[in-house]
Amino acid sequence: MTSSPHFLEKLGVRLPIVQAPMAGVSSPAMAAAVGNAGALGSIGVGASNAEAAGAMIAEVKAQTAAPFNVNLFVHRPAVADPARELAWIARFRPQFEAFGAEPPARLTEIYRSLVVDDAMIAMLLETRPPIVSFHFGLPGEGAIRALREAGAVLLATATSLKEARAAESAGIDAVVAQGYEAGGHRGVFDPDAPDDQLSASALTRLLALETRLPVIAAGGVMDGAGIAAMLDLGAAAAQLGTAFIACDESLADAGYRAALFSDAAHHTTMTRVISGRPARSLANRFTALGDELAPEAPPAYPIAYDLGKALHAAGKARGDYGFGAQWAGQGAPLARSMPAGDLVAWLAAELAAVRR
Numbered sequence: 368m369t370s371s372p373h374f375l376e377k378l379g380v381r382l383p384i385v386q387a388p389m390a391g392v393s394s395p396a397m398a399a400a401v402g403n404a405g406a407l408g409s410i411g412v413g414a415s416n417a418e419a420a421g422a423m424i425a426e427v428k429a430q431t432a433a434p435f436n437v438n439l440f441v442h443r444p445a446v447a448d449p450a451r452e453l454a455w456i457a458r459f460r461p462q463f464e465a466f467g468a469e470p471p472a473r474l475t476e477i478y479r480s481l482v483v484d485d486a487m488i489a490m491l492l493e494t495r496p497p498i499v500s501f502h503f504g505l506p507g508e509g510a511i512r513a514l515r516e517a518g519a520v521l522l523a524t525a526t527s528l529k530e531a532r533a534a535e536s537a538g539i540d541a542v543v544a545q546g547y548e549a550g551g552h553r554g555v556f557d558p559d560a561p562d563d564q565l566s567a568s569a570l571t572r573l574l575a576l577e578t579r580l581p582v583i584a585a586g587g588v589m590d591g592a593g594i595a596a597m598l599d600l601g602a603a604a605a606q607l608g609t610a611f612i613a614c615d616e617s618l619a620d621a622g623y624r625a626a627l628f629s630d631a632a633h634h635t636t637m638t639r640v641i642s643g644r645p646a647r648s649l650a651n652r653f654t655a656l657g658d659e660l661a662p663e664a665p666p667a668y669p670i671a672y673d674l675g676k677a678l679h680a681a682g683k684a685r686g687d688y689g690f691g692a693q694w695a696g697q698g699a700p701l702a703r704s705m706p707a708g709d710l711v712a713w714l715a716a717e718l719a720a721v722r723r
């Protein structure tokens with residue numbers, strides 16, 4: 368375990384706080400505001416192509432001189448299964464028809480894994496973001512070496528000691544210990560393998576004691592007291608996602624924000640139905656349907672997400688937000704709405720108050 372001041376120095380930030388990358392929710396403006404306030408801001412480019420990701424990096428750089436993190440999805444590329452995909456489309460036809468819409472005729476892999484995206488690697492080597500993080504797995508040796516040589520500090524999500532050890536052997540600089548309470552997609556390397564569903568506190572303590580990597584604790588942390596608890600368990604920093612969803616710079620739509628401040632926040636649930644991979648969402652019409660369909664395996668990630676996004680668009684066109692990917696962690700009832708820089712200032716003050 369590396370002491371936290373040393374690790375924060377390596378990242379180039381003052382506060383032990385990371386604003387989580389949230390593809391489709393975090394924004395370059397959010398990352399810049401967080402960086403300007405002394406914490407580490409992140410953009411999630413896992414669902415973007417190299418060109419769009421490059422534009423987002425340029426946007427962050429235009430708004431801050433602070434370091435920032437660029438996050439990529441490193442999942443096993445999807446294997447198409449046309450029969451399963453057609454059956455999935457047929458299952459959801461009634462929901463589309465209720466919105467006066469046609470389901471898509473076929474489903475596609477709507478974005479590529481970094482493991483098969485050489486253009487993305489080339490863009491990262493050219494734009495040289497100071498910090499690069501990986502979710503769902505690790506890239507190959509060559510990519511890791513090239514990014515390190517380009518000066519990037521590398522982070523990877525781990526949900527177990529086994530995944531953290533794989534990150535350590537691969538030359539990753541720090542692990543994001545993602546507990547089961549965390550919002551959004553679970554970073555498990557293999558979504559079909561048994562999952563011990565460790566909490567953020569148990570996982571953070573385990574990785575702090577059993578690996579040599581600095582640990583960034585993620586899952587259910589919503590305020591300064593939560594950050595302090597994770598630091599006490601040996602984390603070098605805490606990564607907060609749900610806490611930032613309602614910030615001004617967030618891309619979350621009106622329905623998502625309303626749901627976050629409703630009773631649904633007390634009933635987050637882990638579901639595969641929306642995207643094909645386990646992810647924690649606010650309880651909504653989609654997750655309820657997922658519970659009914661539980662024994663049926665959805666198409667592979669992110670092929671299933673093609674249908675999920677189409678269904679949300681069909682509902683939204685009729686003013687129904689119940690089929691949105693409203694990711695949130697178990698701390699959702701504690702979410703606050705304000706500019707991201709102000710939230711960082713609050714978190715820092717709360718942390719200092721707990722420490723006093």
Ligand SMILES: Cc1cc2nc3c(=O)[nH]c(=O)nc-3n(C[C@H](O)[C@H](O)[C@H](O)COP(=O)(O)O)c2cc1C
Pocket residue numbers: 387388389390392411412413438501502524545548549550551552585586587588606607608609610612694695696697698
């Ligand atoms: C809306 C949302 C989107 C997310 N998207 C990503 C992502 O693109 N990449 C990633 O590594 N983690 C993503 N996560 C997971 C976060 O990195 C982090 O593990 C999680 O937010 C921590 O739990 P919390 O939400 O309870 O703070 C997302 C989380 C949320 C809530």
